[in-house]
Amino acid sequence: MRSSSPPNLDQFLDQLAHEALPGDRLPTIRELMKRFGASQMLVQRAFQGLKDKGLIDSQVGRGTYFRGAGSRMPAAATVLGDxxxxxxxxxxxxxxxxxxxxxxxxxxxxxxxxxxxxxxxxxxxxxxxxxxxxxxxxxxxxxxxxxxxxxxxxxxxxxxxxxxxxxxxxxxxxxxxxxxxxxGAALVGADVEAVGTEWGEPLAAAIALLVQQGHRRIAYASTSHPFLATQLGQRRFEYLQSTLPGVELQAITLGMLPHEDYTTRLVQQLLASAGSDGALPFTALVAWGIEDGALFQRLLAQAGIAVPAQLSVVLLGRTDLANEHADFFDVVGCSVADQVDALHHAITARWADAGTPYGVHLTPVVRRAGASVAPAAA
Known part of the structure; x- marks a missing residue:
């Protein structure tokens, strides 16, 4: 029986503590137990270690959060707490x-x-x-x-x-x-600049990629929460369902968000959809909302779902975030760098000309090739 936390858990929490801003919440104990294969007692012990160092604090009604002792203070910028x-x-x-x-x-x-x-x-x-x-x-x-x-x-x-x-x-x-x-592409018709992604276009590009690889039974996983960006993606999915000849598109909806138990529930639904012989009713999956690509890859392997031999997978997300693609998954979506550029441009353009029309600024759709897509088996 282990008497101390796994080193990678301690390192992960220590890095978060030194990057966090005051008030940032910690990942949940349940999330860390699954990610690092640690018991609840060991995760709580790791939390206590952070508390002993003065890096986290707890308040009734607010929960456990980082104190931000390691917050960055770059030149010419102000990161203050009072x-x-x-x-x-x-x-x-x-x-x-x-x-x-x-x-x-x-x-x-x-x-x-x-x-x-x-x-x-x-x-x-x-x-x-x-x-x-x-x-x-x-x-x-x-x-x-x-x-x-x-x-x-x-x-x-x-x-x-x-x-x-x-x-x-x-x-x-x-x-x-x-x-x-x-x-985020959340506000339309207000005197606010909004920068985000409309997930219909990346979804269509991901499905087109899979169809080119010979896949004719494709599932699309997303949240059931009615956000503007994901709702537009759902409308595109329904349109493709009725317009792609010879292609069967199936929807998987999850009543949770990426920072919740989303990834685990998705794998559970994949297993629940398998037939008595263990075969999935589709050969490819397009998944929105995967925050931890390494966890998703590990859970799929533990469930006996071989990627891409048994199931080709394309993630809808950020192509320049290693925590999402995990150096393995094909990703179609946008880059954080493009979102930074778009927000910066929206702000500085209005500084230069206050009469610039307000609107929604959609980031370019890009793809990061990975190793999670293969031609469909005959």
Whole structure:
């Protein structure tokens, strides 16, 4: 019986603790147990080790979160934890018309894409000499409380990550900044810049790739939560169902989100769809929402599903995130770098011309080739 946490678990948590912003939540104990094959006691012991180092804290009603002791403070950027320092930074930033103050507000959640995007945008703005304040929030009420003590900013980028942004929060943000941008294709027809992906086009490209490889029975897995981007993808899927001759498209819907037990439930549904002989009713899968590609690959192998020999897999996601493609999966979607570029352009274009029309900015569709697709067996 092991008496200490697996080294890779300790290293993973230590790295998260030194990269996290104040208020970022830890991954759940259940998630870490599955990812590292550790018992609940060992994960809790690893948490206690972080707490002993002063890297995490717990509060009733708020849960366990990082204290942000290792938060980054790049040159010309401001990553602060108290209102007075934020006020001083933002006031100094507006002293010159060439230097802008930007608030990066993201929801505290263990999604790598959001963290990487905010870091990339922060570096981009800081390299141009702008003052940047990063803040994370647990829920809209928390965000509204934090905003009350902050000064005005020249721009704000808000990242809600699968949660609705209440009208009250949008109104408070509009009062606090001249330019408001949302990470995600969520708002249409508002005086807000929105940057994201419409998943219908990547879905169509992924299915076309599989059809070219001879696959005629293809499943598409996605969430049942009604987001604009995924709903547009679902509409494209239904259209393809009725217009692709000789191709059978099957839908798999999951009532959860990528940062929840999504990957495990998807593999369970794949197994449940198999016949009495263990054969799947499709030869290929297009999967949206896989956050941990290595975990998905391991769970498929444990379930006896050989990729790509038995099942070809294409992920809909970010082509430049190693945690998603795991150096194995074919990925069709967008890149975080393109999303950073699009958000940066939306903000700076409005700074240059306040009369620029508001709208949704869709990122280019790109593909990363992997080893998870093979020609369909005869």
């Amino acid at each position: 209102t007075e320092r934020a006020k001083a930074s933002a006031t100094g930033a507006t002293a010159s018309t060439s230097v802008k103050s930007v608030l990066l507000l993201r929801r505290s959640i263990s999604i790598a894409r959001g963290r990487v995007l905010v870091e990339g945008l922060q570096r981009r703005l800081a390299d141009e000499g702008h003052r940047v304040l990063e803040l994370s929030y647990t829920d809209p009420d928390h965000a509204l409380t934090v905003l009350k003590g902050l000064p005005r900013f020249d721009a704000c980028v808000v990242q809600s990550t699968f949660k609705a942004i209440p009208i009250a929060l949008l109104a408070a943000l509009r009062d606090k900044c001249d330019v408001l941008a949302v990470d």
